[in-house]
Amino acid sequence: MLRVRFAxxxxxxxxxxxxxxxxxNWLYARHNKGTMILRIDDTDVERNTQTSLDSIFEGLKxxxxxxxxFYRQSERGDLHRKLANEILAKGxxxxxxxPAQTADPEQSDDAKSHTSGSTWLFNxxxxxxxxxxxxxxxxxxxxxxxxxxxxxxxRTDISFVDEVYGRQxxxxxxxxxxxxxxxxxxxxYHMASCADDADLQITHIIRGQDHLTNTFKHVLIFEALGVExxxxxxxxxxxxPDGAKLSKRKHGPVVSVTTYRDAGFLPHAFVNFVCLLxxxxxxxxxxxxxxxxxxxxxxxxxxxxxATINFSEEDPFxxxxxxxxxETIRTxxxxxxxxxxxxxxxxxxxxxxxARMAQITPLIxxxxxxxxxxxxxxxxxxxxxxxxxxxxxxxxxxxxLAMAASVLERAEEILATATFNHDGLDQALRxxxxxxxxxxxxxxxxxxxxxxxxxxxxPLFETLEVLGRDVCLKRIAAARQLLKGTV
RNA sequence: GGCGCUAUCGUCUAACGGUUAGGACGGAGCCCUCUCAAGGCUUAAAUACGGGUUCGAUUCCCGUUAGCGCUACCA
Numbered sequence: 028m029l030r031v032r033f034a035x036x037x038x039x040x041x042x043x044x045x046x047x048x049x050x051x052n053w054l055y056a057r058h059n060k061g062t063m064i065l066r067i068d069d070t071d072v073e074r075n076t077q078t079s080l081d082s083i084f085e086g087l088k089x090x091x092x093x094x095x096x097f098y099r100q101s102e103r104g105d106l107h108r109k110l111a112n113e114i115l116a117k118g119x120x121x122x123x124x125x126p127a128q129t130a131d132p133e134q135s136d137d138a139k140s141h142t143s144g145s146t147w148l149f150n151x152x153x154x155x156x157x158x159x160x161x162x163x164x165x166x167x168x169x170x171x172x173x174x175x176x177x178x179x180x181x182r183t184d185i186s187f188v189d190e191v192y193g194r195q196x197x198x199x200x201x202x203x204x205x206x207x208x209x210x211x212x213x214x215x216y217h218m219a220s221c222a223d224d225a226d227l228q229i230t231h232i233i234r235g236q237d238h239l240t241n242t243f244k245h246v247l248i249f250e251a252l253g254v255e256x257x258x259x260x261x262x263x264x265x266x267x268p269d270g271a272k273l274s275k276r277k278h279g280p281v282v283s284v285t286t287y288r289d290a291g292f293l294p295h296a297f298v299n300f301v302c303l304l305x306x307x308x309x310x311x312x313x314x315x316x317x318x319x320x321x322x323x324x325x326x327x328x329x330x331x332x333x334a335t336i337n338f339s340e341e342d343p344f345x346x347x348x349x350x351x352x353x354e355t356i357r358t359x360x361x362x363x364x365x366x367x368x369x370x371x372x373x374x375x376x377x378x379x380x381x382a383r384m385a386q387i388t389p390l391i392x393x394x395x396x397x398x399x400x401x402x403x404x405x406x407x408x409x410x411x412x413x414x415x416x417x418x419x420x421x422x423x424x425x426x427x428l429a430m431a432a433s434v435l436e437r438a439e440e441i442l443a444t445a446t447f448n449h450d451g452l453d454q455a456l457r458x459x460x461x462x463x464x465x466x467x468x469x470x471x472x473x474x475x476x477x478x479x480x481x482x483x484x485x486p487l488f489e490t491l492e493v494l495g496r497d498v499c500l501k502r503i504a505a506a507r508q509l510l511k512g513t514v
Numbered sequence: 515g516g517c518g519c520u521a522u523c524g525u526c527u528a529a530c531g532g533u534u535a536g537g538a539c540g541g542a543g544c545c546c547u548c549u550c551a552a553g554g555c556u557u558a559a560a561u562a563c564g565g566g567u568u569c570g571a572u573u574c575c576c577g578u579u580a581g582c583g584c585u586a587c588c589a
Contacts, residue, residue: 035589036588036589038588038589068589069585071587071588071589072589073588074588074589088572123587127586127587146515146516146517146585147585155576168588171587172587173587174587190520192519192520195518197518198517201516201517201518201585202517203585203587206586207588208587209587213587215586215587215588215589216588216589217589219587235583236519236520236582236583236586237582237583237584237589238584238589239518239519239581239583239584240517240518240519240583240584240585241584241589243518254562261519263519263520263582264582264583266526266581266582270581270582271582272582272583302540303526303527304526305526306527307526307527307528309527309528309529310528310537311527311528311536311537311538312537312538313527313537313538313539314538330527331519331521332521332581333519333520333521333581333583334518334522334525334527335525335526335581336522336525336526337525337526337539337540345524345525345526345539346539346540347525347526347538347539347540348539349539350538350539350540351539353552357552360545362539368552391551392552393551393552393553394550394551394552395551404550405550424549440516453548456548457548460548466548466560467548468547468548469548470548471548471549472549474548475515475548475549475550476549479549481549481550482550483550483551484549484550485549485550485551485553486546486548486550486551487548487549488547497529498516512534
């Protein structure tokens with residue numbers, strides 16, 4: 028049985044890169060009918076926050092991808108310590124009593140340190156310390172960290188096959204004696220992660236490429252634990268347009284998935300977008316349903332170079348993500364879209380109910396790229412009073428204020444009696460244009476601006492119909508007043 | 515500094531060693547059209563550089579350069 032895990036550490040919000048790792052794990056699990064495990068890697072108590080944990084759950088919940096088992100590392104410390112001590116007992120690790128500061132690699136020119144190139148490897152007298160002295164000092168209460176004793180004498184290198192990057196080999200001479208247990212007794216990430224992966228019988232570890240070189244250490248731990256090595260698949264990293272890795276401090280909230288949610292992305296559009304970053308179905312398909320994705324997702328489709336997410340101050344979201352979202356919006360049913368947009372309209376402060384939203388939705392479906400745009404694209408449907416606009420906006424193409432005035436006067440007459448549906452309005456208004464001897468467009472533009480407050484808006488007849496006769500007449504009257512003020 | 519990974523249009527990517535190097539987003543232009551969208555069509559735009567191997571390299575090898583990652587008692 029295939030088992031994969033997603034193991035975020037709650038030291039920030041759910042990052043878009045983490046979200047992609049989760050999505051890939053999920054897809055891999057579902058594709059192979061395996062088990063998806065969510066494990067919170069919260070060993071670093073100092074840096075964990077509840078806010079961050081909440082943010083992660085919020086993000087995952089929004090993505091709408093489930094998991095089958097759930098664990099928290101902080102509740103499994105006993106297991107981690109037990110396994111670390113087994114490694115120590117086997118003689119594969121040793122106690123290092125060096126105070127924290129002097130083990131700092133920055134001080135590698137210290138005579139006490141043993142280095143290769145300029146990488147700190149270990150402190151010789153600690154690694155060579157007799158069992159008796161080590162036990163005595165530990166019993167005396169002297170603080171120590173437990174370090175893995177990298178077998179540089181007996182093995183020249185460590186090797187494993189990555190499902191994405193192929194065979195990876197690293198010289199033992201380049202791997203430092205890494206810590207398993209801190210002096211506080213709390214396991215390090217490497218120890219806790221491997222102990223849990225072993226205990227939970229994880230078969231495939233799919234994670235960011237930033238862990239590729241850590242994997243040699245993990246191989247060593249798995250070996251020391253005497254368990255079968257899981258398969259590894261590392262994912263290329265997601266980076267910002269400036270080439271740096273995404274960080275909240277440097278790039279702002281665009282790196283958090285809740286930002287996408289709040290801006291009005293549909294969960295699946297977001298999933299679809301991140302899938303295309305570092306993975307390809309190898310054909311020309313880009314818009315893929317969740318089912319299609321799970322059907323065709325394989326690790327062979329993952330590529331090896333970092334992917335840049337394109338965003339800027341002006342356009343905070345990658346244009347392709349926005350396009351994917353717009354495409355998703357266009358293919359949704361009117362009912363689903365209406366339900367999805369409603370909360371965004373309400374959040375913008377408009378008084379709307381589901382019935383009203385259902386009338387408006389068809390008119391904005393192909394005009395919004397993000398759900399939140401309902402507030403700027405459909406505002407005039409909700410407002411009691413239109414925001415002030417320049418009366419010159421009422422002037423039609425190749426026309427003047429006088430033409431605008433006569434159009435509005437005629438429109439008022441027509442709309443007072445016209446049948447208030449698409450065909451009725453079409454016929455009546457085109458007739459009005461003819462009688463005024465102007466083009467239909469010249470007839471429509473002043474009316475549009477009068478009822479919408481701007482030139483760019485949904486098609487006129489449907490808009491008038493949804494707005495209703497009373498509102499239309501009221502707004503046209505207001506526009507005529509406005510025109511009077513200009514002469 | 516050491517070690518590792520990577521390198522195709524601006525971006526995401528495709529191409530058993532043999533293609534006019536394909537697609538998508540974005541850009542430009544045209545068409546459609548009551549404005550805006552949507553849609554249709556057209557178009558510009560790439561194999562980092564230098565060496566090999568080969569009849570033939572985007573593809574394989576080496577080097578250079580660049581970017582990223584790891585180098586903690588963070589994860």
